[in-house]
Each structure stands twice: as C-alpha cells, then as structure tokens.
Amino acid sequence: MTENNTNTITDGKYVELTYLVRDSTTGDVLTEVSRPLNYVHGVNEIMAPTITRELAGKTQGQRVDLLVDCTELYGPRDESLVVTEKVALVPREYRQVGTRILMENNLGEMKSFLVTKIEGDKITFDGNNPLCGREVIYQVKVLLVRDATADEKEYGGRVETDPATSPSG
Incomplete structure (x- = not known):
C-alpha cells in the first residue's frame, strides 16, 4: 500500500484545508479561515483556479505558501x-x-x-474587492486528503448526514 497515493491531492480526492492571506509587503494577516473548508479536487473549486492548481500533488499535513497577484484574481481596480x-x-x-x-x-x-x-x-x-491591486501570500494548510465517496464526488464536498433537516428560524 503506497501511503503517498492516498494522501496526495489528485482529481477525485476529498480535501479539507484552512488558509490565511497575508499582505506580501507588510506581512499583515488580511483574512483567516480557521474553520476547515472541504471540496473534491477536480470536481469543484472553493479557491481561485490558480490556487487549486497549485494544490495538486500536495500532501496531507503540508503547508503551501503561494504568492498571488490579486489583480489576476479580481481584475484591476x-x-x-x-x-x-x-x-x-x-x-x-x-x-x-x-x-x-x-x-x-x-x-x-x-x-x-x-x-x-x-x-x-x-x-x-x-465596490472593489479589498484585495484588488495587492500582492498577497496564501498560506494553505492541507488538513486531510482521502478518496472521495461517490456522494461526495457528485456533491463536490462533504455530504451532510441528514439533508431533510432544515435550519429552524
């Protein structure tokens, strides 16, 4: 059994991650997502395509630092x-x-x-995106990588256990 294949991000893998965004000039944290986000790689994208592409081949437990020009992501101011x-x-x-x-x-x-x-x-x-015109560093922490179930592949991420329950309010 090759441990590498199971814990490496490739199409069809269920991935959980957290990230923070730092200003590349000042080092200030601009955004932090500490509650894990999940998705199925190659099925849907929760991050910008340039970031998702960089996650391919990374492994569970790895931290990925990506320098991103937000003008490319969000267009010019x-x-x-x-x-x-x-x-x-x-x-x-x-x-x-x-x-x-x-x-x-x-x-x-x-x-x-x-x-x-x-x-x-x-x-x-x-009305511009607050990151517009900035160069930032996305620090992505890959928390979990495993094979996605058929339901997760169809849904694009974790399937809630009881979809019939709707939030009250």
Whole structure:
C-alpha cells in the first residue's frame, strides 16, 4: 500500500484545508479561515483556479505558501466603483469604516461595497474587492486528503448526514 497515493491531492480526492492571506509587503494577516473548508479536487473549486492548481500533488499535513497577484484574481481596480457621498445622506447604521453595504445599480444588480473612509461630512464606499491591486501570500494548510465517496464526488464536498433537516428560524 503506497501511503503517498492516498494522501496526495489528485482529481477525485476529498480535501479539507484552512488558509490565511497575508499582505506580501507588510506581512499583515488580511483574512483567516480557521474553520476547515472541504471540496473534491477536480470536481469543484472553493479557491481561485490558480490556487487549486497549485494544490495538486500536495500532501496531507503540508503547508503551501503561494504568492498571488490579486489583480489576476479580481481584475484591476475600478475607480468608478469608489463613491463619495455626504454623510448626512447615509443611514446612521452604515456610518462606520469597515461596514459592508449591498447596493443596487440602475440595472437591478446587487454589488457589495465597503465603507473605507469618513472625513468631515464625506463618506467613501468602495465596490472593489479589498484585495484588488495587492500582492498577497496564501498560506494553505492541507488538513486531510482521502478518496472521495461517490456522494461526495457528485456533491463536490462533504455530504451532510441528514439533508431533510432544515435550519429552524
């Protein structure tokens, strides 16, 4: 029995991972996902395709550090998505830097904006991905690699034990 084959990420393997994203210049942690994500390699992608490609051939327990140019992932910054308004025109609950707001454009499409600045009587919203224009390091920790079951391959990840139960509320 070759241990390598079972614990190596290849198509059809069930994978669990966690990751964090660091700014490559400052080293600051920008995002951290500590609750394991799962997927079936080659069936669905939970990470950007460039990252998923790099995970192929990695093994359980391995940490993978990937330098990623977010302009490639999210496209270049679009300054037309930066909007400045008078604070008085914005509902009080949105007047805090770091607040996310869903806004609708004139075509009825929803877009997420982040409050990035409040100066004097002006508030600025940015619809660009916060990582746009940055170079970051994805530090991916491969927690588990095993053969996926037929159900997992069909579903693309872990199948919940009782899909009939719906959350109450």
